[in-house]
Amino acid sequence: MRQFWKLFHSTALTAMVLVILFLSLTTAASVPSDQIFQYIDEHQNEYVERLKDWVAIESDSNDASKRHLVMNMMLLAEERIRKLGGTVEMVDLGMQELPDGNKISLPPAVLGNITKDPKKPTVCFYGHMDVQPAKIEDGWSTEPYTLTEKNGNLYGRGTSDDKGQVLAVLNAIEALQKHELPVNIKILLEGMEEVGSPGLNTLIEQRNSTFFSDVDYIVVTDSSWLSNKPGITYGTRGVGQFFVEVECAKYDLHSGTFGGILHEAMSDLIFLLNTLVDSSGHILIPGIYEAVAPLTEKEKKFYEETEYDPDQIKAKYGIKQFLNKTKEELLMLRSRCPSLSIHGIEGAFSEPGTKTVIPAKVTGKFSIRLAPNMELSVVEKQVTDYLNKKFTERNSPNSIKLTCHRGAKPWLSDTDELQYLAARKAIKRVFGKEADFIRAGGTIPIATQFQDVTRKSIMLLGIGGPDDAAHGQDEKISRNNFIEGTKLYAALLQELAAL
Amino acid sequence: MRQFWKLFHSTALTAMVLVILFLSLTTAASVPSDQIFQYIDEHQNEYVERLKDWVAIESDSNDASKRHLVMNMMLLAEERIRKLGGTVEMVDLGMQELPDGNKISLPPAVLGNITKDPKKPTVCFYGHMDVQPAKIEDGWSTEPYTLTEKNGNLYGRGTSDDKGQVLAVLNAIEALQKHELPVNIKILLEGMEEVGSPGLNTLIEQRNSTFFSDVDYIVVTDSSWLSNKPGITYGTRGVGQFFVEVECAKYDLHSGTFGGILHEAMSDLIFLLNTLVDSSGHILIPGIYEAVAPLTEKEKKFYEETEYDPDQIKAKYGIKQFLNKTKEELLMLRSRCPSLSIHGIEGAFSEPGTKTVIPAKVTGKFSIRLAPNMELSVVEKQVTDYLNKKFTERNSPNSIKLTCHRGAKPWLSDTDELQYLAARKAIKRVFGKEADFIRAGGTIPIATQFQDVTRKSIMLLGIGGPDDAAHGQDEKISRNNFIEGTKLYAALLQELAAL
Structure with missing residues (x-):
């Protein structure tokens, strides 16, 4: 009997191990990613139309007289999450004091939840619905609030920073839902990022033990690549x-x-x-x-591997000479x-x-x-x-x-964290390339705030191109980045489920 | 017969000499200046109303989008000169090229003539109808284009620089006309002084042998005093x-x-x-x-005699400390x-x-x-x-x-010229004080232009106060300067006729 049980036990164990091994090896592959990518390709015009509707709202958070438009934008985001079957809470962030002493309501933050399966990991996406100011007189070639497609690019304020990136996440979720969403999704969207995110830190602190308690990974969309090679941002100044x-x-x-x-x-x-x-x-x-x-060896290697062409950037922006000569020196200076x-x-x-x-x-x-x-x-x-x-x-x-x-504050993450591994795999699958590991020169204060309060794993995975002119004239996202980026977010969720 | 004729001749000569002597001694006194001054006092509210109408026109020559308002202002000035019985020519000064390459019409110059009696001297007044930019957001206490009276001051853009001064001249002429205008008047008004008087130099050159040929004295209104003591300006930087x-x-x-x-x-x-x-x-x-x-002895004496109180100016403008200590040093530094x-x-x-x-x-x-x-x-x-x-x-x-x-260019005149003598007398009569002889720190390019082209005697006789904030916030002219200044211009014309 003991022999039998021993045998049974070891056979059962072996079988279990085999099943687990099989499952873990095939989870990612078991999801029909080709079909999902095909679905995304087939729906790309619909996605562009959605972006057009979002860009049309002049949600300029700098200008108090346009606050109602930021509010409208938050409502559009809420509607989209509800269409994905999500529940949404619109959180009042209080009042903003204007320089003239008057007070005005801050736009609410959107807290969304899609599916709640305790067996699945929970991914929280962060993005923002407000934009920088833009007027055609600033030197735009097209109306900044009318999405215009030219030479494969979608021009308009917010196409890249950050409406296009948020929409790509939501579209990816929709595409996955045609089969099965492999993770739980949480979404935090705000409407005051371009003016320093007033009220947001308090919200994160207040919801740390509730909304954020079961979050495994936080993905910030609001970032871009350094070249046409996709990049994952693991630090900011x-x-x-x-x-x-x-x-x-x-x-x-x-x-x-x-x-x-x-x-x-x-x-x-x-x-x-x-x-x-x-x-x-x-x-x-x-x-x-x-x-x-101090510079570490690992970091040094990232600079060496990163695609960054100083000559191309100089030519594009009309810069005569950089302060240093080599790509690595420039990458270090800027990050x-x-x-x-x-x-x-x-x-x-x-x-x-x-x-x-x-x-x-x-x-x-x-x-x-x-x-x-x-x-x-x-x-x-x-x-x-x-x-x-x-x-x-x-x-x-x-x-x-x-x-x-x-x-x-500056922010720095560890590229050995699991979601960085998932993102690398997702990039490899969608683009057939290794990812660049980027430290951004700019500031994403939310990354530090998330890190300080939630102590979760934070990653910046954006789909903006290197020349999107996020705060400048003729802001754009390429159709390719918008659509392949949607696939990237879909693939990321699959890879995270497969970890 | 010869005796008779000799006697007659000498008697007639004596009588003629006596008549001439009498006339020359009494010309100034024979004009009823008390009545004229009284007339001016009695009409002061009307003068303020006229100034209010002028200040209401935002004739900002810096801003091309307000060019029509400068044009309107020139038409208002034309109307006022016509009401004095004058003839007016509106002279086209051509086009201005804007920084963006577009072209826009310059406002016309106003050339006015009042009376043409070859026995009387001819005085030409110069002034300008345009103003510096002004917005209430710049820190004005009152609407800059709504003349507002407070504590004896008339606040508004252009009240002192230069609408108020031009209007005082025209009001003085009107008051003298109630009895008799003792001189011929010519008037040159422009609308682009605050941006360098484009086209004006050409006009002066073109009209040098016509409009300016019979001018005896040129009086520029566009200046102010250094203290409450009236001043005559004989030089500018x-x-x-x-x-x-x-x-x-x-x-x-x-x-x-x-x-x-x-x-x-x-x-x-x-x-x-x-x-x-x-x-x-x-x-x-x-x-x-x-x-x-180099500094001359005569000039040095003017600095010593000039009323200028550094402490008062420091207190008024909130300046902590000047670059030098003595009144004379500061006057020299600024002029x-x-x-x-x-x-x-x-x-x-x-x-x-x-x-x-x-x-x-x-x-x-x-x-x-x-x-x-x-x-x-x-x-x-x-x-x-x-x-x-x-x-x-x-x-x-x-x-x-x-x-x-x-x-x-800098400009410097000779204070021994006849009209300076007349102005000194007029100041003594109206204010009971000796005049300060001032070299202004600012620039009146027109003074140099007049001097270079016409070779006439030029004098700057303004009625602006020392604290009028000509280009600043809360520009004003005091009611006292505006009204007593009107008397000063009337007295000047009388004294010029009496020279």
């Missing part, structure tokens, strides 16, 4: 926005009447701004590079090193023509991109101490005021 | 407006994606602007001070020395809030006030050579373009 204000008088003065007799605010400000960075892009603020994380950009001056004369004015109060605006492991609070102190010291040396009777706005 | 453009790319770039890898146009421009002037206001461009005229002011940057981010942009093309705007005897062509070369040298030292791959716009 942070940012600190600095305002330095110099005041020399209560009112703007006439440069004829007052020119020559007073310490002008503009020349003090120009002096201060000129102390920040040298001609080689090196930041002159003492200590600023101290906290920057693992801090940088300082001076954006402009508020309060001075900025229009065409001439104005013989001595501006009374001028505010220089610059930002510092924070590399891992820089801390904004430390940088803020370094900047403040440095500019105060320089201004004291200047010996001007004017007053300065330094403020730091809208900071975001 | 010139100006050169400089634009330095730096370009680093064809399109604005995202500071996340591109920050750290290229030579940013803004930091090159900030570097260049920082080389222009030191913290003590000293211009760093080599050779710039070489041509400045007989060059100065350099940085006005602002076009093409960078200048709005409230933040924008993570690397501006592609930025243009720094600065001007240099030219003291007698500086030549703009020399200064332009000095600036160009200096900035090119500095930019070469910078070793940036970006391109710069330096242009000099809207130059005006």
